[in-house]
Amino acid sequence: MNILRKFDFNKLKDLDTIILLLLFFEITIFSLLNIRGLGNRLILLLLLLRIFLLSPTKKFKKRVLISYLLIFIIYSLSAIFSDKFIPYSYYMNFKALLYTLTPLIYIVWLRIYRKEFLFSTFENLFVFFNIFYIINFIVMCIQGQFHGFLSGFSNYENTYTPDLMSGLFGYNGTAQFGLYSIFVLIYDMYMLKYSKYKIENKYIRYIIDFGLFISIVISSSINDNKANYISLILVLFEFFMIEMGGKSEKERKLANKLIYTAFCIIVFLGIFLLFSNLNFLEKISPELKGTVYLFRKAIFDPTSYQSGEMGSIERVYIPLYVIYHYQYILFGAGTAFSNWQTPGTLGFPHFGQSDLSSFFALGGIFFCIIVFSIYNYFYLQLIGKVKNKTMFRISNFMVIFFYFFYTQPWTQSTLSICLLMLFVPMGMLANKVFSEECA
Incomplete structure (x- = not known):
């Protein structure tokens, strides 16, 4: 212990640089080569070493251990009550949680204790992040013409071309590419306004931001990643909620009025989609019409999960199935019953x-609540202090819940890493706004 007290932990910046590099490799090179499992094991080992052995932050360690313990207890209770206990599933499912929660905890640790290092590292990668996005966008377009071009290695074959239009993010990595594209947009919105790369002319900034926005809309359309439209809106909403903290009282009131107006429009649109004829959607997107139809059917007929209609709507049908099989509501079929996917x-x-x-x-429901609360807590810690707390917490909840509902941010390490990257510029913005308020 005396050795640890005398050790200068600030000298470990090279190790932190290596860890950040490995996290980026995990969503790109490791994914392309289909060696994510090896990358996960290496990253987890280094993160546990960094957080628990090469860090003097006792208070933070206690919070982390309590978080792990809470998840493990409720996870194990569910496994004990499983319809059948499969040791392999019990092991694999919990390992998946470790692979996603630990990188998030590590980035939060950097945000709290090595904030200057984390933010300066991201700022210094401005050119790289943008060039990498452009390369990926070009590769994605080529992948639409040549099936499997640079799509990476995989243990199985997917013949649906849009699923492989993911740039250099690996096989079936369209969700990762979509998250990265939104990250680049909000990252640039911050950098071009607040960093050393800032552009004083706001109209030039708007043109660049709009160009990135359009590129995301285009890419999400051609690689059939429609969920990116919703996540794009939600993330931008959260970004503006953080930024509002640095505005005047008059500007905040105006922004709140616009938000309430937008909310009313969304509610009206939702009601319209519930009761209107959906033929007009056929001209926009037959797939979108089909999705809306199935969602509407699930709302008006909760037992429709028995209808045999499968696909994207299973995201809704599975929770309905659990509700109608009440023995699964509290602890589920069991975390040792089957693998997550x-x-x-x-x-x-x-x-x-x-x-x-x-x-x-x-x-089950208890497991969902505990896991969501813990992950959401650490995402909030990653962003840090904000002024407009109520609207910010609502917007943050909407972003996290949407990803939780639609995709696999806490059982797929690559999605988890892309999502936590998305929150770093949010934290940079919150730090900038809050520090200016306190100045």
């Missing part, structure tokens, strides 16, 4: 499309 679990061919449906079906 095993096709055919409980009769659903695409089981595991979303973490919410998997967690609810296998872990």
Whole structure:
């Protein structure tokens, strides 16, 4: 212990640089080569070493251990009450949680104790992040013309071309590419306004931001990543909620009025979609019409999960299935019953499309609440202090819940890393706004 007290922990910046590099490799090179498992094990080992052995932050360690313990207890209770206990599933499912929660905790640790290092590292990568995005956008467009071009290695074959239009983010990595593209947008919005790369002419900034926005809309359209439209809106909303903290009282009131107006429009649009004829959507997107139809059917007929209509709608049908099988509500079918993403679990061919449906079906309601609360807590810690707390917390909840509902941010390490990258510029903005308020 005396050795640890005398050790200068600030000298470990090279180790932190290596860890950040490995996290980036995990979503790119390791994914392309299909060696994410090896990358995960190496990253987890280094992170646990850094947080628990090469860090003097006792208070933070206690919070982390309590978080791990809470998840493990409720996770194990669900496994004990499993319809059947499969040791391999018990091990693999918990390992997936470790692979996603630990990188998030590490970035939060950097945000709290090595903030200057984290933010300066991201600022210094401005050129790299943008060039890498442009390269990926070009590769994605080529992948639309040549099936499998630079799509990476995989243990199985996917013949649906849009699923492989993911740039250099690996096989079936469209969700990762979508998250990265939104990250670049909000990252540039921050950098071009507040950093050493800032552009004084606001109209030039708007043109650049709009160009990035359009590129995201285009890419999400051609690689069939429609969820990116919703996440783009939600993330931008949260970004502006943080930025509002640095505005005058008059500007904040005006912004709140615009937000309430937008909310009313969204509610009206939702009601319209519930009761209107959906033929007009056929001209926009037949796939979108089909999705809206199935969601509407699930709302008006909760037992429609028995209809045999599968696909994206299974994200809704699986929770409905659990509700109508009340023995699964509290502790699920069991966290040791099946892997998070095993096709055919409980009769659903695409089981595991979303973490919410998997967690609810296998872990139950208590597991969902505990896990969501812990992850959400650390995302809030990553962003830091803000002024407009109520609206910010609402917007942050919407972003986290949407990803929890739609995809697999806490059982797929690459999605988890892309999501936590998304929150770093949010933290940079919050730090900038809050420090200016306190100045």
